[in-house]
Amino acid sequence: MTDGAPGSLPASLARREGVALWRQIQQTLEAEIAAGRVPPGARLPTEAELSARFSVNRHTVRRAMEELEGRGLVRIEHGRGSFVAEDVLDYRLGPRTRFSENIRRENREPEGRILRIAEMPAEAALAEQLGLRRGRPVIVAERLALADGRPVVLGTHHFPAARFPQLAALLADNPSISAALAACGVPDYRRLVTRVTARLPTPEEAELLQQSRSRPVLVTEAVNVDPEGAVVDVTHARYAAGRVQLIVES
Amino acid sequence: MTDGAPGSLPASLARREGVALWRQIQQTLEAEIAAGRVPPGARLPTEAELSARFSVNRHTVRRAMEELEGRGLVRIEHGRGSFVAEDVLDYRLGPRTRFSENIRRENREPEGRILRIAEMPAEAALAEQLGLRRGRPVIVAERLALADGRPVVLGTHHFPAARFPQLAALLADNPSISAALAACGVPDYRRLVTRVTARLPTPEEAELLQQSRSRPVLVTEAVNVDPEGAVVDVTHARYAAGRVQLIVES
DNA sequence: GAGCATTTGTGCGTATGTATG
DNA sequence: ACATACATACGCACAAATGCT
Numbered sequence: 001m002t003d004g005a006p007g008s009l010p011a012s013l014a015r016r017e018g019v020a021l022w023r024q025i026q027q028t029l030e031a032e033i034a035a036g037r038v039p040p041g042a043r044l045p046t047e048a049e050l051s052a053r054f055s056v057n058r059h060t061v062r063r064a065m066e067e068l069e070g071r072g073l074v075r076i077e078h079g080r081g082s083f084v085a086e087d088v089l090d091y092r093l094g095p096r097t098r099f100s101e102n103i104r105r106e107n108r109e110p111e112g113r114i115l116r117i118a119e120m121p122a123e124a125a126l127a128e129q130l131g132l133r134r135g136r137p138v139i140v141a142e143r144l145a146l147a148d149g150r151p152v153v154l155g156t157h158h159f160p161a162a163r164f165p166q167l168a169a170l171l172a173d174n175p176s177i178s179a180a181l182a183a184c185g186v187p188d189y190r191r192l193v194t195r196v197t198a199r200l201p202t203p204e205e206a207e208l209l210q211q212s213r214s215r216p217v218l219v220t221e222a223v224n225v226d227p228e229g230a231v232v233d234v235t236h237a238r239y240a241a242g243r244v245q246l247i248v249e250s
Numbered sequence: 251m252t253d254g255a256p257g258s259l260p261a262s263l264a265r266r267e268g269v270a271l272w273r274q275i276q277q278t279l280e281a282e283i284a285a286g287r288v289p290p291g292a293r294l295p296t297e298a299e300l301s302a303r304f305s306v307n308r309h310t311v312r313r314a315m316e317e318l319e320g321r322g323l324v325r326i327e328h329g330r331g332s333f334v335a336e337d338v339l340d341y342r343l344g345p346r347t348r349f350s351e352n353i354r355r356e357n358r359e360p361e362g363r364i365l366r367i368a369e370m371p372a373e374a375a376l377a378e379q380l381g382l383r384r385g386r387p388v389i390v391a392e393r394l395a396l397a398d399g400r401p402v403v404l405g406t407h408h409f410p411a412a413r414f415p416q417l418a419a420l421l422a423d424n425p426s427i428s429a430a431l432a433a434c435g436v437p438d439y440r441r442l443v444t445r446v447t448a449r450l451p452t453p454e455e456a457e458l459l460q461q462s463r464s465r466p467v468l469v470t471e472a473v474n475v476d477p478e479g480a481v482v483d484v485t486h487a488r489y490a491a492g493r494v495q496l497i498v499e500s
Numbered sequence: 501g502a503g504c505a506t507t508t509g510t511g512c513g514t515a516t517g518t519a520t521g
Numbered sequence: 522a523c524a525t526a527c528a529t530a531c532g533c534a535c536a537a538a539t540g541c542t
Contacts, residue, residue: 016536020510023453046526057512062527070320070450070464078527079519088447093498196496197338198448198466200320203273214320216448216466216491241466246446248343248498266517270529296507307531312508328508329538 013054022063025054029064033073033084044074044082070214072242085242089147092247093220095190098178099145099153108147112175115208116142117168119161129223129234130160137161141171144208151209152244155237163232177233186226189233194248195221198241209240216241263304272313275304279314283323283334294324294332320464322492335492339397342497343470345440348428349395349403358397362425365458366392367418369411379473379484380410387411391421394458401459402494405487413482427483436476439483444498445471448491459490466491 013024029050032038044050047065051058065082068074076082092102103110118140127134139159145152157177159167163184170180181189198216206213218239226232239246263274279300282288295303300311315332318324326332342352353360368390377384389409395402407427409417413434420430431439448466456463468489476482489496 018537022510048526058527059513060511063510067450067463070466071452072449076527077520079521079525081526090445093446192499194498195340196446196468196498197494198468198491199322200317200464200466202321213317214450216320216450218446218448218468241448244447248444248446249442272529298507308508309532310530313529326508327539329506329540331507331539 013056021054021056022060022067025050025056025061026064026067028054029068030071030073033068038084040084040086042084044084046081066214069212070216072215075242076212088242089152089244090247091152091239091244092249093191093194094249097191097222100176100178103145103147103152106147109149111146111149112177113144113146114141114171114175115144116140117171119168122158126158126234129231130158131231132160139164139167141168141177143171143175143177150243151211151240153237153239154205154208155235158234158236159232181232186232189224189226192223192225196246201238205238209238211240211242218244218246220246263306271304271306272310272317275300275306275311276314276317278304279318280321280323283318288334290334290336292334294334296331316464319462320466322465325492326462338492339402339494340497341402341489341494342499343441343444344499347441347472350426350428353395353397353402356397359399361396361399362427363394363396364391364421364425365394366390367421369418372408376408376484379481380408381481382410389414389417391418391427393421393425393427400493401461401490403487403489404455404458405485408484408486409482431482436482439474439476442473442475442481446496451488455488459488461490461492468494468496470496 013021015021029044038044045053047058047061050061054061065074065076069076073085074082075085089106089108092105099112100110119137120140121135122130122132122138124134126138127136130138132138139161141157141159143155143157145155167180167184170183174180197219199219201209201211201213201215201217203213205217209217211217218241220237220239222235222237223231224233224235263271265271279294288294297308297311297315301308304311315324315326319326323335324332325335339356339358349362350360369387370390371385372380372382372388374384376388377386380388382388389411391407391409393405393407395405417430417434420433424430447469449469451459451461451463451465451467453463455467459467461467468491470487470489472485472487473481474483474485
């Protein structure tokens, strides 16, 4: 770069006017991003530079940046800098939701990684959802799904162990849930209900999803049934809200 | 008060062990809440008390509390204190989604308040969704919907003005969207698609939803069509994620 | 309404830790 | 090893909202 900083208005702030300084900074930066003065993916000035520009303490800049990150406008990386956020992926939720199809439809490369498989007795609430008696064995599989190598969703799947004895072995071999179920004699299944909420992620979730802790996750809970109506899978999934948008087709 | 604080384990922290102090505090409080040591709705100790208990600076306690609030476990009120979070409302999304029916099904009292009605030319993206030509007049109605007096969702509705000339007047009189559309000759309509994301709220959204700024909102974008398939309404809604859970029925 | 104590919110200055390149 | 840049933590001061007198 031959010339000065990008977006170099000094932007003086109104002190003691009822609006917090950090909020004025957040709004200024937000406007500059929206105006395209800093394009998606581009790096923002460092906290030190911003605190100089606005003549405030670095803490005050950090507060503004945290807000922007939580709102999905920027991404902060430890030791590297802050960057303007990029694209989002459309993820269709419907009776026939399958992860890989969903990702391929968007011209991205799907990938699945099984993080953990365990067998444990069903808790009361889970047993009821699965249509089992409490304490019956359940296979719990934790799986991270990615698109083009970037984490998109972290899913915890619960299967009735009695019905699918070889499921754990199958999943260890091939991380596709639908392939594993097909091999267990369930070539087709359908999603009954999905519950959706949002919250901030736990540290583990943030880590696995490679997402900041101040960015929300979309949380879904889904029940899948076979053509006869028997429950084959109860899934608790956490989507990186900054990278996906769920599409519900009625 | 005659006796000591509730939940009075001093809970010493591990310093310089790789885990941030604020996170240890957050985990301790989270565990105590989960264990029911502080029941839903109950008040937590003040920041000053907590910083004394954990022997840390008040900022450090505040960081932990912010995290808990963002995760939906506590609610912080300026000048009053912090409280353990309470119940959530199930909100069904489906082809026949109607706010008041939805709320009554949960045995709560629905209420709607029109905040703003305006007519303006359609932006490119909106025009396409509504099936109009760009620049055609659109009625924009902003509406806050409540259950038992507590804000649940903030919706921005967009109607083709040419088709519904008296809609603004009708809504000013009665905040029910379905009633207004019925009076305009659309007794029935159906939801086509819904897009769902999550992000932190803007200050205005947080204010209107009476929600903290560090708690996410669920954002939906829906398209409603009449029985002939013509688009009657494009809605952008923001739900208080701490108070609702969206239920998608496939 | 005025005044006051309590409690959360904002901001500064400083120091040190930790990840990245 | 070193510089850069973000992360955590302390201490202090004052602002703003609330509730009580």
